[in-house]
Amino acid sequence: MSEKPLSDMNAPLVSASAKTGTAMTALELRASSSLASIFALRMLGLFLILPVFAIEAARYPGGDDAAMVGLTMGVYGLTQAMLQFLYGLASDRVGRKPVIIFGLLVFAAGSLLAAWAPSLTWLAIGRAVQGAGAVSAAVTALLADQTRDVVRTKSMAMVGASIGLMFALSLVAAPVLAGWIGLVGIFALTGVLALLGVAAVIWWVPAEPLQHKDQPRGRVADVLHSTALLRLNFGVFVLHAVQLAMWLALPAMLVQAGLAHEDHWQVYLPAVLGSFVVMGGSLFQLEKRGYLRAVFLTSIGLTALVQFGLWWQVDSMPSLALLGGLLFVFFYGFNVLEASQPSIVSRLAPQASRGAAIGVYNTLQSLGFFAGGMGGGWLMKQGGASNLFAVCAGLMVLWLVVAWPMQAPAARGH
Secondary structure, eight states: OOOOOHHHHOTTTSOGGGTTOSSOOHHHHHHHHHHHHHHHHHHHHHHTTTTTHHHHHTTSTTTTOHHHHHHHHHHHHHHHHHHHHHHHHHHHHHOHHHHHHHHHHHHHHHHHHHHHOSSHHHHHHHHHHHHHOOOHHHHHHHHHHTSOHHHHHHHHHHHHHHHHHHHHHHHHHHHHHHHHHHHHHHHHHHHHHHHHHHHHHHHTSOOOOSHHHHSOOOOHHHHHTOHHHHHHHHHHHHHHHHHHHHTTTHHHHHHHTTOOGGGTHHHHHHHHHHHHHHHHHHHHHHHHTTOHHHHHHHHHHHHHHHHHHHHHHHTSOOOHHHHHHHHHHHHHHHHHHHHHHHHHHHHHSOGGGHHHHHHHHHHHHHHHHHHHHHHHHHHHHHHHHHHHHHHHHHHHHHHHHHHTTOOOOOOOOO
């Protein structure tokens, strides 16, 4: 399919002088920062729940049922996975902003329903409605629409950085907020953050490009039959399954190493922030010099080595210094992959089907979360943390084999 020149398709966003440069234009920076803020507001609301949910949920009628607590926690990922593709496809048809606003309003409604919930069953329904606000595909597609290929990974990294920082912030803030306002208050705060995201879409995010109105409709088959996209979809499923599963065992290892649970942020926060610093000094320069494939595959390999390292530590007295080092390496590899994978998806996808392609990608991401929680819990029950980390390491090695034939996409004008 032939593409329109960038100057015809999105002239207000990228000036002619910037087409060949690797620095972001003012509007690209505005698009990246505003859309990253939407991710940040939404993910902060979700992450604030994670460190305190299991304890606080036990206070509800039915909260003594561990399986029900797990389902209530994980159902968000399931409903999100079911709808990501539809949201992405809809954004290709009716535009990104209307879909994002609708999804954020659904997410806010689910948050308020969870805040009101008088029982664990109603809390699970609220979590399911939260997951139905599956805007990640539309937000990522809009970010891809508003940035050039040469700065796409950098803009995706801004999103990844915002998510990582919100995760680190939640580890520190969640226990404090739970003591002040409880789980009800945290869910209400989550709803308010989603409404702030709506305001950001309306008044801060730059206007959508006009390509939805004048370009041919893409075919979903183009997305589902692409071997290169299927590799990336498999990869994001594995990455997020492993990411969620490892947290079922890692906190206990930190406690065993002598760090009290309320002090775990002292390891998480430096590891997250340090990984961003190193990623910022390496990924973009290596991509600029044509080494994106090498850094991508190396990051998969490093993440696999982390799982082997945790597997080796689990049956001995864990070293706090070694666990901290492994977490730093994990966050570096994870953040590189989080920044580069959606960038590559957006560059490989047919432009008219970009929302659908990112929708499929985010569907597999959400299914990875769900599978990591359910499968990781089953592995812990069957064989403990050793079994869990062995399987995680094997999955990462399998992904490395699947990803090995990949080629970095050539940069297009947009």
